Amino acid sequence: MVELYDRKKPANWPELIGRCVVSLILVFLIQCSQFLVPHFFSDLSFFIQLLLSALMLLAVASAAGWCRRLLRVRSSAPALVFFSVLFVWLVYIAVVRQDASLLMNLLFNGQIILLIFGLCRMLSSDPGLVSYSTSPSDATSQSLVLEMDTHHLIEDIGLDDRLRRCPICKTYVKGFDHHCPAFGNCIGHKNYVLFMVLLFGFIWTESTYIVCLSQYSAESELLDGDGTRLEINFSKKVARSTMLFSILQLVWQVLFFLWHIYCICFNIRTDEWIHWKRYPEFQIVVQSEQGLRSNEMKFRNPYDKGVVQNVKEFIMASKQ
Template sequence: MVELLDRKKSANWPELIGRCVVSFILVLLTQCSQFLVPQFFFDLPVFIQLLLSALLLLAVVGVVGWCRRLLRVRASAPAFVFCSVLFVWVVYIAIVRQAATHLMDLLFNGQIILLIFGLCRMLSSDPGLVSYSPSPSDLIAQSSSSEIDTYHQDTELGDRVRCCQICKAYVKGFDHHCPAFGNCIGHKNYLLFMVLLIGFLWTEATYLVCLSQYAAQFVVPDGDGTRLEISLSRKVASSTMLFSILQLVWQVLFLLWHMYCICFNIRTDEWIHWKRYPEFQIFIQSSHGEKSSEVRFKNPYDKGVLQNLKEFMASKR
């Protein structure tokens, strides 16, 4: 081990600004695709609208991915998340806020501010980086095509230090690299990650409550000359509702998975790639005492749900 070097390189501002602009355009395209559902299928049941919204979202992701590869432009996932939050906030202030109660208005705006602060904090947080000075033999092994050997080197560092294959950095308690938050999730910022994930769920649930108040209280008067404008506003609000519900469903599943990982003291990377880590492998012995080729998973870090939760809450932040 050597002293940890600064992992934050000087920002290439023209490239960074360009990626943020691309992300902003992608947010507009995504939200416009969601607007098509209430625009043409406003009278359909909400469940059918959700299915159409999900299909459109997948289609947009596929087409945008192909266009980005063709044009060789890059976007920023954290900027996409940030712009999506701002877009929903603008829709709330411009349309939905007029029907929300003072309590819900105060609650939602406060949540958005805390969410933006949490995103900035997560982006700059230390996931538990450690420094590792490879020996010449390690450099030879890393230059080979064997992925298993590279991961086996990580286990020699101890303390569940793993190598993020995206950042090429060693992280203690590495769970996964989160593109949406632009950072690795590890020992030091796992708790912040969970708090931020719950914050997203809470904010989206609050927004849906405000939308329900808007739908219940806002009535379009017959014969009003502003009927077209009001109808357009309601469709914009409905499109953000569909987007928020899809996000809510995905994030609930994501939260449940991480709660499971915390309760059984397992990390996502370890669960997916357990065959690359010797401590998670158990060899089944045959009846004649010979080692079988069958390898099963075992978790040597599981100390029971209560103790696992205690260690998680006591982790350094």
């Protein structure tokens, strides 16, 4: 039997723990950098603070990447996401929860629990890995099969022509969209709906947290004149820093979510859009003007059957 994908190797626990520790340090550095903005620039407008927060985030990410390459250590993107969610949850419990309503408390804590469950589910989900069994008389070795061009491979095994090979996992995935480092898995035919639900869950949770922070800021303004001014100011700075971070996250997540809604409506995958020159079915050759010998190659989408039909096919595919 020859399989078109390699099963995941058993976890190397010392290496995995090391990556998680590096990710935890990165989360701490990111949140500390965000805290510096309201601490030193509290007199500036919120919009300016948001721009400074974005610059600090880019600076820390660039410096952290350089240090990791220098020290030859690796981090875990799923662990980075998990620790970021956990940090926001701890800030909420320690600082924000006291001024939030009972309904918002129940809503936000429930969202965080569902979000963590969704992350674990996505990490272990099957994106649509494809296996192919050859007859005993087939002389093609496994290594040769893995090196075959995807287009020829599709013709040989009789699957639809949306079988793609993930360049990260080196696996073949039906309906491959992209490899998501944040979720630690490929996004494909079987877990695309889960991916969209989880992405919407992040947007919903970030929005709820921002609303809770707004309530906290409004309530804490009334306490600035009492004897706990120093403690309140520190708490407000922590809350403001997480609000800046959450808004930046929310903007990115909304844009990413809208992009995938667009892809669903026009029945196209992220990998196909970016690397369409790899796949002949997305290419159309347009002859150049008279007198020129070269031809121009343009993108076309053979799967676009209209928004309504594309959405129907997406829903039906998710039920299979």
